[in-house]
Amino acid sequence: xxxxxxxxxxxxxxxxxxLDQDNWDYxxxxxxxETSLRRNRMSLDSLAFRPRVCRDVSEIDTxxxxxxxxxxxxxxxxxxxxxxxxxPKGANDVDDAAExxxxxxxxxxxxxxxxxxxxxxxxxxxxxxxxxxxxxDWIRDLCKRIVRAKYSMVTLTVDSAFYGNRERLNPSQLxxxxxxxxxxxxxxxxxxxxxxxxxxxxxxxxxxxxMTAEDAALAVEHGVNAIYISNHGGRQLDHVLGNIQMxxxxxxxxxxxxxxxxxxxxxxxxxxxxxxxxxxxAVGIGRLQAxxxxxxxxxxxxxxxxxxxKEITTTMGLVGVTALDQLTPDYIxxxxxxxxxxxxxxxxxxxxxRIT
Amino acid sequence: MExxxxxxxxxxxxxxxxxxxxxxxxxxxxxETTMRRNRQALDSIALRPxxxxxxxxxxxxxxxxxxxxxxxxxxAPMASLQIVTPAAAMAxxxxxxxxGVINILSGHTQPSxxxxxxxxxxxxxxxxxxxxxxHWIADxxxRVRENRYRALAVTVDTAVYSNRERQLMAGWEPPSxxxxxxxxxxxxxxxxxxxxxxxxxxxxxxxxxxGTPEDAALAVEHGVAAVYVTNHGGRQLDHDRGSASVxxxxxxxxxxxxxxxxxxxFLxxxxxxxxxxxxxxAVGIGKLQAxxxxxxxxxxxxxxxxxxxxxxTIAMGLLGVTALDQLDPSCLxRARPVGPCHEMSAFxxxxxxxxx
Numbered sequence: 001x002x003x004x005x006x007x008x009x010x011x012x013x014x015x016x017x018x019l020d021q022d023n024w025d026y027x028x029x030x031x032x033x034e035t036s037l038r039r040n041r042m043s044l045d046s047l048a049f050r051p052r053v054c055r056d057v058s059e060i061d062t063x064x065x066x067x068x069x070x071x072x073x074x075x076x077x078x079x080x081x082x083x084x085x086x087x088p089k090g091a092n093d094v095d096d097a098a099e100x101x102x103x104x105x106x107x108x109x110x111x112x113x114x115x116x117x118x119x120x121x122x123x124x125x126x127x128x129x130x131x132x133x134x135x136x137d138w139i140r141d142l143c144k145r146i147v148r149a150k151y152s153m154v155t156l157t158v159d160s161a162f163y164g165n166r167e168r169l170n171p172s173q174l175x176x177x178x179x180x181x182x183x184x185x186x187x188x189x190x191x192x193x194x195x196x197x198x199x200x201x202x203x204x205x206x207x208x209x210x211m212t213a214e215d216a217a218l219a220v221e222h223g224v225n226a227i228y229i230s231n232h233g234g235r236q237l238d239h240v241l242g243n244i245q246m247x248x249x250x251x252x253x254x255x256x257x258x259x260x261x262x263x264x265x266x267x268x269x270x271x272x273x274x275x276x277x278x279x280x281x282a283v284g285i286g287r288l289q290a291x292x293x294x295x296x297x298x299x300x301x302x303x304x305x306x307x308x309x310k311e312i313t314t315t316m317g318l319v320g321v322t323a324l325d326q327l328t329p330d331y332i333x334x335x336x337x338x339x340x341x342x343x344x345x346x347x348x349x350x351x352x353x354r355i356t
Numbered sequence: 357m358e359x360x361x362x363x364x365x366x367x368x369x370x371x372x373x374x375x376x377x378x379x380x381x382x383x384x385x386x387x388e389t390t391m392r393r394n395r396q397a398l399d400s401i402a403l404r405p406x407x408x409x410x411x412x413x414x415x416x417x418x419x420x421x422x423x424x425x426x427x428x429x430x431x432a433p434m435a436s437l438q439i440v441t442p443a444a445a446m447a448x449x450x451x452x453x454x455x456g457v458i459n460i461l462s463g464h465t466q467p468s469x470x471x472x473x474x475x476x477x478x479x480x481x482x483x484x485x486x487x488x489x490x491h492w493i494a495d496x497x498x499r500v501r502e503n504r505y506r507a508l509a510v511t512v513d514t515a516v517y518s519n520r521e522r523q524l525m526a527g528w529e530p531p532s533x534x535x536x537x538x539x540x541x542x543x544x545x546x547x548x549x550x551x552x553x554x555x556x557x558x559x560x561x562x563x564x565x566x567g568t569p570e571d572a573a574l575a576v577e578h579g580v581a582a583v584y585v586t587n588h589g590g591r592q593l594d595h596d597r598g599s600a601s602v603x604x605x606x607x608x609x610x611x612x613x614x615x616x617x618x619x620x621x622f623l624x625x626x627x628x629x630x631x632x633x634x635x636x637x638a639v640g641i642g643k644l645q646a647x648x649x650x651x652x653x654x655x656x657x658x659x660x661x662x663x664x665x666x667x668x669t670i671a672m673g674l675l676g677v678t679a680l681d682q683l684d685p686s687c688l689x690r691a692r693p694v695g696p697c698h699e700m701s702a703f704x705x706x707x708x709x710x711x712x
Contacts, residue, residue, distance in 0.1 A: 032626065033624065033701070033703065034704055035694050042692065159405065161407075161674055162411075162670045164670065167363060168705065171360060183412065186673065188408060188410075211405050212405070212406060214406070215407050215408070218408075236405075237403060237674035237675065238671075239401070239691075240402055240403050240404070240405060241402045241689055241691055340695050340696075341695070
């Protein structure tokens with residue numbers, strides 16, 4: 001498929017045309033009043049740059065690493081469930097794009113194809129994301145499969161004790177989610193973390209869904225390798241703060257002993273550079289990834305990453321840095337948002353402002 | 357259950373209620389600033405979710421003045437219910453009995469306090485507007501006591517009936533307003549009257565309409581069993597503060613010497629959790645109760661309570677707490693609202709955003 005769009009606006013419009021209402025609502029929606037979702041955008045829009053000038057920015061390097069593995073840009077592909085419903089090859093469309101572009105994808109427990117198939121699809125480093133759906137034996141068996149399939153890293157999602165109250169979903173979509181095995185996700189504790197670490201051995205572990213300095217400190221105490229700040233795209237607990245708001249205190253709590261990554265509302269190069277300046281190693285994209293897949297499967301996702309690469313490069317140049325490690329909080333300051341936040345508010349030229 | 361979300365209940369209520377009745381249910385006084393501040397205050401509080409805590413068993417139960425509640429919600433007293441649903445206060449009483457919460461019967465609704473009393477055995481309270489002298493009070497309270505109402509709520513925020521401009525412009529008044537007799541007694545209400553009432557009643561007293569810590573302290577000195585923080589749903593004094601803003605200072609002033617109840621814009625499980633974390637014992641629902649009754653009488657009100665129970669369970673589970681007494685201010689953070697706050701802004705999928 002040859003997919004070409006010049007801006008993410010076009011990409012989103014293509015996705016809306018291709019996706020049916022159920023898929024659109026699943027991708028775009030969030031929990032209850034969607035306040036957490038809007039806080040993600042609002043908190044990004046509440047930060048501004050302090051650009052430095054008269055610096056030679058003719059050669060800009062956007063690359064970085066996550067847990068020692070190279071990233072072409074500081075952007076990774078967040079785990080998403082049910083990709084097979086809106087992209088022909090499901091998680092392998094994401095995997096193909098990650099391989100072709102040069103980034104890391106997180107493969108969800110609840111997407112297709114499954115663990116082994118995606119592992120075999122390509123050689124680049126990738127991460128398997130665990131939702132707990134069984135007892136400790138179940139968890140250990142899953143961990144052994146992950147290690148056998150040679151995943152470079154493992155993520156445990158910790159913000160999903162309950163399925164968030166997603167009011168855009170219709171009754172049949174909700175019925176699919178009433179999975180009794182989900183009860184096991186309520187029971188996980190820090191002992192589960194230890195058990196997983198013991199089973200996966202030297203494979204690094206990330207905890208996804210940490211939103212407080214207290215839990216970040218606990219993660220570091222437990223020797224967790226990376227902390228993934230996330231409110232699940234506003235799809236889990238409503239009325240939490242925006243993810244980038246939590247970044248500074250969690251970076252402080254981690255004190256360099258774990259890498260910090262973050263997702264939630266990141267749609268622009270400027271968003272990503274703000275996160276790096278505040279101490280994140282890289283940023284996850286969820287909805288943006290889904291819109292890109294909806295627009296054009298793996299080709300659409302590659303094009304989306306290329307657009308982000310262009311935005312990141314431009315932003316770095318205009319801010320006055322030539323490599324990501326030159327970014328510090330001094331390049332960031334507080335600001336008032338200039339528009340009401342929502343999942344599309346960084347794309348002001350969408351017809352009607354917001355597409356439902 | 358017919359409704360999966362309270363969105364649907366509000367849409368159905370709007371269909372069923374005529375313009376005048378809808379405005380009575382949904383409106384506030386003058387510029388409706390107080391009413392909007394109720395939502396703004398709640399939207400200015402964020403939740404801090406703690407992870408990796410076993411939340412497989414969550415207990416939502418509590419008590420008011422020793423009487424059991426299945427969830428920390430009670431049915432606020434409302435006047436003129438007969439224009440909202442034919443069975444009026446009986447529908448409320450049935451729902452309270454079936455679901456397992458407490459209703460406070462308004463002194464200005466149908467049917468009579470005797471009829472509601474014999475309808476069901478669960479504990480219920482009575483709310484009084486003082487419309488006469490000591491003899492009038494004694495006669496009424498004799499009936500209330502004889503009919504085994506367990507506590508008396510005295511409304512003190514209605515010294516003067518406010519300017520409800522939706523009604524003024526429509527040239528319409530609710531039934532409770534059509535008999536002007538005895539209003540001078542409401543205006544004359546003083547702490548001496550309060551003491552008289554307490555002496556005649558001889559049982560637990562709730563002071564409904566406290567808006568300042570000064571009055572909360574006085575209430576405690578005068579021996580109230582509960583201080584009920586409310587601005588009458590934004591229907592009395594305009595330009596008052598939102599209830600959730602006032603709640604912490606009242607809790608501090610009361611200092612555990614009485615229970616603190618609160619209402620005003622509480623529509624979601626997350627709202628209720630915030631109130632409990634700030635020290636309220638339980639939360640009253642007024643507009644939400646009325647919308648449910650208009651949508652479908654007793655059945656819809658029970659449905660609404662089930663929805664709140666689900667939302668409360670999800671909120672508590674994702675916060676990482678398993679009982680109400682684990683909620684405290686450390687579960688909360690200050691935040692900015694993500695958009696304009698109004699009486700329906702907790703329900704972003706209402707057609708047009710707000711139903712008028």
